[in-house]
Amino acid sequence: MGYIEALVLGIIQGLTEFLPVSSSGHLEIVKALFNKQLVPEESLTFTVVLHFATALSTMVIFRKEIAQIFKGLFQFKWNDEFKFSLKIVISMLPAVFVGLYFEEQFESFFGGQIMLVGFMLIITSLLLLFADKAKNTNKDISYFTSFVVGVSQALAILPGISRSGATIASSVLLGVDRTKAARFSFLMVVPLIFGKICKDVLSGNINFESNQIGALGVGFVAAFISGLFACKWMIAIVKKSKLSYFALYCFIVGLLAVGATLLSE
Secondary structure: OOHHHHHHHHHHHHHHHHOOOOHHHHHHHHHHHOOOOOOOOOHHHHHHHHHHHHHHHHHHHOHHHHHHHHHHHHHOOOOHHHHHHHHHHHHHHHHHHHHHHOHHHHHOOOOOOHHHHHHHHHHHHHHHHHHHHOOOOOEOOOHHHHHHHHHHHHHOOOOOOOHHHHHHHHHHHOOEOHHHHHHHHHHHHHHHHHHHHHHHHHOOOOOOOHHHHHHHHHHHHHHHHHHHHHHHHHHHHHHOOOHHHHHHHHHHHHHHHHHHHHHHO
């Protein structure tokens, strides 16, 4: 993999991890457009590096909130910090369940299934449109809401379903304050990302070859910087009820993906 390819994929991962347009769906489309030439044989290693970069950017943006979460977990007191930490844990349960028992089934949806990606992007666009039209409130995340949002996150494993889009939309549709919904969406994924990274590293399939260190570094920096930008931007977008623009974008890309697949058959 060259530096330009690593830069492109890093930027795509960083932006689409936070913006509600599905990072997995866009990476599948990029693979198809370039006949998978942009994706190295050691794609798992590159994927782990990019996800670590976006997780790190989330931690930088929400460093104070993350510190409060750890504080709440280890104080063992029924205070606001502990309650919020418990909601994060509850939101992780559906994705952990799916990852443990249905990982192979979900992985079968990857590998150039552009038709599926197109339909899932259209579903994402509808979720964003409905959320954008929902009435704004000052309601906080409840335990029930955190579980429902967790289910949305688990379903977002499908390529084309935006994780941030699905979790933020489901929160807003359940009456949660938009800013709080975005904040919770970004925080709830951090433990899962690090858990997945640990699992992949322990699997023994991660190989850092010396001739790829430079490209991995470029991809990491690109994903980290673009992730910082996208995370801040997304919070402002949700607060101002501007999700309809992304809904239109996902709908157009989804239609193009479906149309391109039908024409190629």
